[in-house]
Amino acid sequence: MNSKIILKASFFLFIVWNAVSAQNLLRDEPQNIYEFAKHLYCEGDYLRASLESLRLKEIAPPRDSYFVAGSNFPFEDSVNFILGKSYQNLSDYENSTNYFSKFLNSNSPLKEVAAKEYIKTKFLQGDELYLDKNFLTDEGYHLLPFYYAYKLLSELKSFNCVDPIEKLKKVEDPSAQLFIAENCAKLNSLEYKSPLTAGIFSAIIPGSGKIYTHNYSDGIISFILTTLFGYLAYDNFKAEHNFRGGLFAAVGSFFYAGNIYGSAISAKIFNKDMKEKFISGLFDGLRKNNYFIDEVNFCK
C-alpha cells in the first residue's frame, strides 16, 4: 500500500517536474496565449492568430463565465470571435461560419456583431442567406434590417436588382439604404452590348462592330485590312489576274469572317468587363463602409 502511493506520487512528480521545467509558462499559460493570439490578430497575422486560439481552446477547456483580465468579453467568446474573424480573413469561410454560428444561440455580449459577421461570411462565401430562427424571434438584436440589407447585396452580387424601393424600407440603416440604392442604379444603368448586333454591324461595314463595342482602333484596322484586300482582289480580277485576285479574295474574306466573329466575341468580353467592374466597385464600397458592421475594439 505504502509503496504504491510513493510510486504514484513519484509518477506525478515526474510529470509536474517535466511540465514546469521543460515547458514554458510564456507559451502555455492561457492568459498569455490569449494576449498573444489577440496581438497576432491585431497585427494581421491571421494564420498564427487562429493556430494560437485553437491551442488555447485545447489547453483551457470552455468555461462560460470566465473573464480574462483586460477583456470586456467572456474568454470563450473572445477566442471564438478571433477564430471566426481570422478564418474570414484567410478566406476559409467554412471554419469562419462555424465559429460565428456558436454565438447564435448564446447570450454573449458579442452575439449581435458575431451574427452580423456570420451573415457577412455567408455573403462572401456566396452561400444563399437564410434566416436563423433566433434572428426572427429575438427582436432585441435588431438583426432583421441587417439581414435584409445583405439579402439585397447578394442579389446585387448576382446582377439582380428589381423594385428596390419597397425592399429598401426594411433595411432601416440610412447609409446602407443609400449604398444599395446607388449600386442598384449603377447596375440598372449598365450598358450591355449585343453580340448579334456587333456581328451584324461588322457584316455590313467591316470593323464597325468593334467600334460598337468601344474597340475603336481595332475596328479601324479591321476596316482597312478587309477593304484593302477586297480592293486588291477586285482590281486583280478586273485586270484578269485571276490567281492573284483569288488569293487576295481569300485573305480578304478570312479577315472579313474573322472580324464578324471577333466583333461578336468582343461584345461578350465588353459585357463581362462591365460586370467585373461593377462587382469590384461593389466590394470596394463595402470595404469602405466596413460591411456595415461596427468594429469590435479588440485592438487598442
Place this chain on the structure above:
Amino acid sequence: MRVFIILSLISFSLITAQTSEAIRWEKNELNYEIPVHSSQKEMDLNYKSTKDFVIKPLINLYWLLISNVDGDNCPFEPSCSQFFIDATDQTNFLTAVLLFSDRFQRDSNFLNRLKYKRTKNHKLLDPIQNYLFE
C-alpha cells in the same frame, strides 16, 4: 490541353514570390541560378489526334524555318501560332480559324496595347481562354 493549362498556371504561381501566409508552410528550396528564357520555340511533337498530324508538322516547320529566325514580331503571349494551336485544341477548326483571324487583325493594330495585361517577359497577355464563352 487542360493539363497544359493547369501546368502553366502552376509554374506561373511558382515563379511569383509568396507574399502572405495562408497555411502552415515548410522549408522552401532556394535556388541561386539565373533563369534562362529562350524565345526559340521547341518543336511540338505531342501528336494526339489526326488533326495534330495535319497541323503540327506544318507549324513545326514554320517555327523552325521562319518564326525562330525572323525576330520577335509578335507582341502577344501566347504567340499567334500557339494561339491557333490552343484554339484548335479548345474549339473546332472553323472557330479556331475565325479566332486566329481576329487575333491577327488585333496584332496588326499597335494602338490597342494598353488594353492587355503585361506578362513577366513584357508581352501582352492574350490567352485563348479570354475568348471562350460557355
Place this chain on the structure above:
Amino acid sequence: MKLIFANSFLFIFYLFGLTQSLEKSLIDANFQYAVKLFNEEKYFDAVTEFKRTLFFDTENKFSFESNIYIGLSYKHGGFFDLAEKFFNDAFRCAKNSDDILLAKLELLKLFLLSRNEPKAQTLLFELTSRYVPINKQLHFESGKDFSYRFNEIIYWNGFSQLYFNHPQIANSFLRQLRNTTDSYYPFAKELLSITDSVIASQKSERTALILSYILPGAGQFYLGEYISGLISFIWNSLWLYLSIDAFTNKREFDGIMILSLLWFRFYSGNIQNTSEFAQNFNSKVLNKWLNYLQNDFKGSKP
C-alpha cells in the same frame, strides 16, 4: 494522512520548479526554444515563437535578434517580402554599428535570392561607400574603425556582382583584397579564382553581335548555334539576292518591298537571336558556378 504528505511533497517540488524556471527568465527560455526550432528547420513554428518573444519582451532585450531570426525564417520559407519587412525592423532595433551592418548584409542576401538587382546594387553602393576606404582614407562611424571588416565588404561585393552575372566587376572588387587573417580572406580568394574562370569560359556578346552584323549567321556559329545560324544565313542571302536581282532588272518597287519587308525582318531577327544566344550561353556558364556556390562552397552565402 499519507495522501496529504504526498501532495505537500508534490507542491514543494512544484514551487521549486516554478521558481527555478522563473529565475531563468521566461522570455529567455522562449527565445532559446525559438532558436532551437529555427536550428531544427521548423521555420513556421520558429516565426511564431520569435513573435511571441517579441511580444512579451517589453525591455527589447531580444528585439534585434528575434527580428533577424524571423526574417531568416521567412527567407527559408520563400516569403521574401515578409523577410524584408522584418530585416528592416531589425535594422531599426539595432543597438550598435555591428548590428546595423548585420541587418544590412541580411537584406543584401535577401535581395540576391529574390534577384532584385536594383535594390541589391543600391545597398552594395551604400555599404561600400561607408565601409571601404576612398582615397586611402578609412571611413569611421561613431568613432569605430571598420577596417577589420574590409575583406567582408569586398567579399560581398564580389559575390553579388558575380551572382548578377557581372564577373568583370566582381573580379575588380576582389583584386582589392587585403592579405589579413580574417575568415573572409580565403573564401574571397576562391571567389576571385571563380570569377577568373567564368570570364575565361564566357563568350563576348559584343563580338558575336559584330560578327552577325557583318555576316548574318556568323555570330550564331561563334556561339555554337549552327542550325539557327545556317537558316539565318540562307534567308538573308536569299532576300538580298532577290532584291539585288529586282533592282538590276529595273523592278525598283519589288526590290524595295523585298528589302524592307523580308530582308530587314530576317536581318533584325538574326541580330536579336545572336544577342539572346550570347546571353543564354553566358547565363548557363554562370549557372554551373552558381550551383557550385550554392551546394559545395564553404564560404558565407545568401
